[in-house]
Amino acid sequence: MHESPIIRLRHVSHAFASFWALKDLVLDIFPGEFVFLTGPSGAGKTTLLRLLHGSLPIQRGAATIAGYDLNSLTRRRLHSLRRDVAVVFQDFMVLPERSVRENIALPLVIRGLSRDLIQRRVNAVLRGLHLQGKDHIACGRLSGGEQQRVAIARSIVSNPRVLLADEPTGNLDPEYSLRLLDIFGRFNVHGTTMILATHDQNLIQAMPQARILHLDQGQLQGEEHAVSTSGI
Amino acid sequence: MLSRLLGSELISWKYIRTEQIIAFLGVGLIMFLALCAFLGAKWIHSLLVSSATDIQIQVFWKPDQPMDQVRMAWDEARQLPSVDGVATFTPAQALKQMQSDIGQNVELSWLKDHNPLPPTAVIQANISHNSTATELVRQIEALPGVDRVHSNPLEVHAAESWRHIALTIVWPLITVLLLTQAVVLANTVRLSLSRLHEDILVLRLIGATRWACQAPILFRMLALTFAGTTLALLGLKLVQLQAHEVLSSPPFHWSCPFLSWPEILAAYLCASAVTGLSSILAIHSQGL
Numbered sequence: 001m002h003e004s005p006i007i008r009l010r011h012v013s014h015a016f017a018s019f020w021a022l023k024d025l026v027l028d029i030f031p032g033e034f035v036f037l038t039g040p041s042g043a044g045k046t047t048l049l050r051l052l053h054g055s056l057p058i059q060r061g062a063a064t065i066a067g068y069d070l071n072s073l074t075r076r077r078l079h080s081l082r083r084d085v086a087v088v089f090q091d092f093m094v095l096p097e098r099s100v101r102e103n104i105a106l107p108l109v110i111r112g113l114s115r116d117l118i119q120r121r122v123n124a125v126l127r128g129l130h131l132q133g134k135d136h137i138a139c140g141r142l143s144g145g146e147q148q149r150v151a152i153a154r155s156i157v158s159n160p161r162v163l164l165a166d167e168p169t170g171n172l173d174p175e176y177s178l179r180l181l182d183i184f185g186r187f188n189v190h191g192t193t194m195i196l197a198t199h200d201q202n203l204i205q206a207m208p209q210a211r212i213l214h215l216d217q218g219q220l221q222g223e224e225h226a227v228s229t230s231g232i
Numbered sequence: 233m234l235s236r237l238l239g240s241e242l243i244s245w246k247y248i249r250t251e252q253i254i255a256f257l258g259v260g261l262i263m264f265l266a267l268c269a270f271l272g273a274k275w276i277h278s279l280l281v282s283s284a285t286d287i288q289i290q291v292f293w294k295p296d297q298p299m300d301q302v303r304m305a306w307d308e309a310r311q312l313p314s315v316d317g318v319a320t321f322t323p324a325q326a327l328k329q330m331q332s333d334i335g336q337n338v339e340l341s342w343l344k345d346h347n348p349l350p351p352t353a354v355i356q357a358n359i360s361h362n363s364t365a366t367e368l369v370r371q372i373e374a375l376p377g378v379d380r381v382h383s384n385p386l387e388v389h390a391a392e393s394w395r396h397i398a399l400t401i402v403w404p405l406i407t408v409l410l411l412t413q414a415v416v417l418a419n420t421v422r423l424s425l426s427r428l429h430e431d432i433l434v435l436r437l438i439g440a441t442r443w444a445c446q447a448p449i450l451f452r453m454l455a456l457t458f459a460g461t462t463l464a465l466l467g468l469k470l471v472q473l474q475a476h477e478v479l480s481s482p483p484f485h486w487s488c489p490f491l492s493w494p495e496i497l498a499a500y501l502c503a504s505a506v507t508g509l510s511s512i513l514a515i516h517s518q519g520l
Contacts, residue, residue, distance in 0.1 A: 053437075075442070082439035093434050107438045154438065 006031045006162060006193050007052065012061035013218075014047055021047040023218040025061070029195065029211075031161075034188045036204050037197040039215035045197040048215070049164045052195070053087050054078045066161045083111065086155035090167040092147040096140030100131055100150050103139055107158045125153045129183060145176040152180065156187050163187065165196045174202060181206055252456060255424035259417060259460030263503055264467045266413040267491070271468065273406040275488055277398055287358075287365055289372060290382040293351040295323070297377035302351040305375045309355060312371055317356040323347040350379060417503065418510035421453055425514040432515065450511050457507040461500055465491075 005028035014022040022044045029035055037045045050056045052065050054073055063070040068081045086107075094103050101122055108118045126132050129149045134142065139150055148168060155163055165184070169177035181203050188194045198204070204212060212224040291309070293302050299322065306320050321329065326349040331340045355372065359365045365383075373381050428449060435445045472490045479486040491499070 079439050079441050082437065087437060093430075093437065095431060095434055106435070110435075110438060110440045110444055 003031060005029055007065045007195075008063065010062045012051065012058065012063050014044075014051060014056060014059050021218050022051070025218075025220060027213070027220065029193065031193055032188070032191055034185070034194045034207060034210040035196070036207070036210050036212045037195060037215060038199055038204065038212060039221075040199065042217075043215040044218040045215055046166055047218075049087070049166050049195070049197055052162075053085055053164055054081050083107070083158060084160055085162045085164065086158070086160035088148075088151050088155050088163065088165040088168045090170040092144070092151045092171075094139040094147055094150050094154070097138055099136050099138055100142070100153075101126070101135040103150050104153045104157050107154060111158065121157050125157045128186070129153050144171050145173075145180075148172060148180065149183075152183060156192070160192060162193045162195070165194070167198055168196065169198065169200060169203060177203060178206055251424040251426070252452065255420055255453070256456045256460050258420040258424075259457050259503065259507070260463040260467075262413050262417045262420065263461045263464035263499065266410055267464055267468045267499060268471065269406060269409050269413075270495075271472065271491060273402060275486070277402065279486055287356075287383065289355045289357065289369060291353045291355060291372055291375070291378055292380045292382075293353075293377045294379045295348065295350040297351065299351065301377055305377055306353055308375055309353060309372065312355075312357075312368065314357045314359050314368055315355055316358055319354045319356075321352045323349045323351060326350075326352060414502070414506050417506050421457075421507050421510040422514040425449065425453070425511060428515075446512065446515050449515060450508060453507050453511045454504055457503050458500065461503045465496065465499070 007027070007029040009025050009027040012022060012025040012027075013020060025048070037048065039045055047056065051058065051063065051070065054068075054070065057073075058071050065081070066084045068077060068084075073081065095106075098106075104122050104125055105118050108121060113121075122135075126135055129152065131146070131149060131153065134146065139147055142150065148171070152165075152168070163184070168184075169180055172180065177200065184194055184196065185207060196203075204210070213220060214222040214224075293305065302322075306318060309315060310318050324344070324347065327340060327343060327347050330349070331338075334340070357365070357368055359368065369381055369383055372378065432445050432449075469490060472488060476488040479488050
């Protein structure tokens with residue numbers, strides 16, 4: 001990989017009161033990579049994803065993502081960042097009263113795209129995630145797995161450069177989890193850089209080409225790579 | 233983009249939450265109560281203060297005062313503030329009136345050449361205007377050629393007292409009541425937005441600007457306020473019609489007008505201002 005990293009962290013630390021959630025993190029992630037972020041609860045996975053999404057300020061160190069300097073992020077730049085860096089949460093975060101189609105279209109409406117373009121993109125995503133027959137149903141009436149698919153659909157409909165997912169399969173059964181992983185993999189193939197925080201080993205083993213970063217007590221403890229694990 | 237976000241709010245009234253329906257009814261009731269209090273105060277003011285401040289002052293000019301100067305003084309009296317009307321009597325008119333009052337038994341025509349009656353005027357005034365009754369009497373006494381000024385001191389003081397009570401007690405009380413209603417309205421609006429935290433969070437996470445998050449919520453609350461105020465005005469109109477039917481008949485004969493157009497517009501503007509401000513504060517308190 002010779003191109004510039006899409007995510008660069010240099011000695012990044014973050015504390016909540018006197019508790020250091022991240023300590024002196026140094027990390028490069030390149031465009032198109034599929035990265036698993038693993039570690040026990042409290043390791044700092046969510047804190048790292050929140051930093052990358054601009055939800056937390058950079059207290060120490062320097063960080064850039066998709067060309068945005070997280071150390072000098074203005075409010076206007078933050079909105080722009082979140083249009084290039086999408087996020088999926090464990091608890092779905094869809095608007096329950098709105099329909100599947102309306103939820104998925106929301107990022108495109110915010111960007112001011114034309115109705116035709118919105119419809120085409122939403123239809124493509126609905127097909128890709130097998131949600132065609134449910135597009136007019138209120139999200140609150142869907143199952144957990146379906147709601148998570150809607151959340152993923154909403155995050156990818158605007159073709160983000162980076163997709164951050166924080167335990168996206170935490171509330172789902174193993175079979176459904178693997179199906180979602182397959183969806184993530186397909187979009188990764190199309191060029192979206194994926195960072196998926198999980199402690200589900202089944203998922204990690206199902207994606208042998210992924211890079212695995214081990215976090216514990218806020219520090220990067222180790223790294224595995226499909227290339228390195230294969231001995232090359 | 234904004235129009236589309238607002239449009240999706242407009243066509244998605246099926247997504248309106250119970251809290252917002254309660255807010256709509258709350259706005260209607262609060263505005264109805266506030267407007268009832270205002271209209272009632274307005275009726276009481278026009279009834280008691282205006283009528284209680286009608287006074288009558290009798291003015292006598294010096295008997296030897298030339299009539300052209302007396303007529304100039306009468307014109308000056310008509311221009312005085314608070315004066316509603318001036319009924320004038322020349323000495324000859326006064327003598328004729330006296331003859332008419334006394335009757336045919338006493339002949340007064342022999343007094344024509346040596347008429348002892350002075351020129352007089354009866355001045356009707358309403359001191360709900362800016363000047364006080366005492367000041368008006370002083371101005372009348374200062375007119376050229378005036379000999380005596382008669383007024384009922386109790387009437388003068390009662391008129392000023394009603395005006396004083398209205399300015400220092402009644403209207404301040406109404407103002408406090410309206411301010412209380414505004415606080416209740418603001419709190420009702422704020423509570424109805426308390427569950428919007430998650431909606432706002434989702435919009436922020438997908439890159440919506442602050443205004444894109446605030447505008448649909450603000451628009452919805454202003455629309456609910458407009459609808460609630462309209463409902464309140466309709467209810468108030470029914471009350472006004474009923475009150476007018478009862479009070480305009482004997483023995484009351486009271487006039488009970490509805491709010492004027494500027495007052496109706498002020499009601500909409502005040503309710504919208506309170507709603508807008510409390511909505512913005514509620515949204516800000518949820519991290520926007």
